[in-house]
Amino acid sequence: MGIEVEADGLTKSFGRHTVWRDVSLTLPAGEISVMLGPSGTGKTVFLKTLVGLVRPERGRVVINGVDIVSCRERQLYRTRRLMGVMFQDGALFGSMNLYDNIAFPLREHTRRNERQIRSIVEEKMAMVGLSGAESKLPGEISGGMRKRAGLARALVLDPEFILCDEPDSGLDPVRTAYLSQLLIDLNAQIDATILIVTHNIQMARTVPDNIGMLYRRQLVTFGPREVLLTSDEPVVAQFLNGRRSGPIGMSEEKDAAATAAEAMTEPDLDDVRGVVPQLTPTPGQPYRQAAARRQERVMRILHQLPPAAQQGILAGRHEVSHERTG
């Protein structure tokens, strides 16, 4: 099973600019979590902090019992072996074909021979639907294929914690839907903890077990998906519905007068808030163990959650049991 990841009291600044402060959350082992937030709120910086690529001024990131903020370089290196990162642009080497790109971490970090490497690379390429594309160069394939190649490369060391930075960026809605399904199937197959940073509302509504949001240098919320999806917070409602009216502005936060004036001029669009069914693994894939674990977990904290979220969770219980037996 994947590993639990605990962020505790994290604060990060660049010079005088504080990106966020006092961010604490726990990514439950083996579950899928999404981090939302307007542009520039520090989602990528957060992801890099969890991997140990960015060092916060304060706080801890505890992974497998190791605080990667304060540990020694060797321990950080060992803990990083448990992680697979899918960067925004795939971060592939342009001069290497897909096979060599995906084999790269195995050649760098393990002593596997070429026969073993071939079997792992072929397995991961098949998992992301790239079999047959081994000899292609990154420049010769579509953005969606590059994303999947980046995901295959993130998988070769059998990570227990997978981080995906905007896996949908640059993809059309259909490719994004395929990628969403791929992440669910992957979670069913390997039961790894997954964190996805995205702006894509459809992905955020249908993929994760948990959702968080960064805004105004803080973690506004993090918890079971039903909490954010039914939230009355103006910033959440504005973000989910992609509206101009609300506290989020083009370049900075707005004052109350500007917000009220915009509300008058913006057409009354449908509100997409509310809990929609979470994606389930493609038929033939294993049952997603995380779904059952999460159900038990949220039932224990149900009484602490807002009423609308409670209703959403109770309604979804039938889907989880149906998935398990069906």
Ligand SMILES: Nc1ncnc2c1ncn2[C@@H]1O[C@H](COP(=O)(O)OP(=O)(O)OP(=O)(O)O)[C@@H](O)[C@H]1O
């Ligand atoms: N190495 C760095 N040095 C200085 N400032 C940085 C550095 N990395 C990030 N920042 C700043 O930190 C803030 C958060 O950046 P980040 O890329 O994490 O935002 P984001 O929420 O991922 O944005 P987007 O959704 O647009 O990708 C920005 O103001 C950015 O300019």
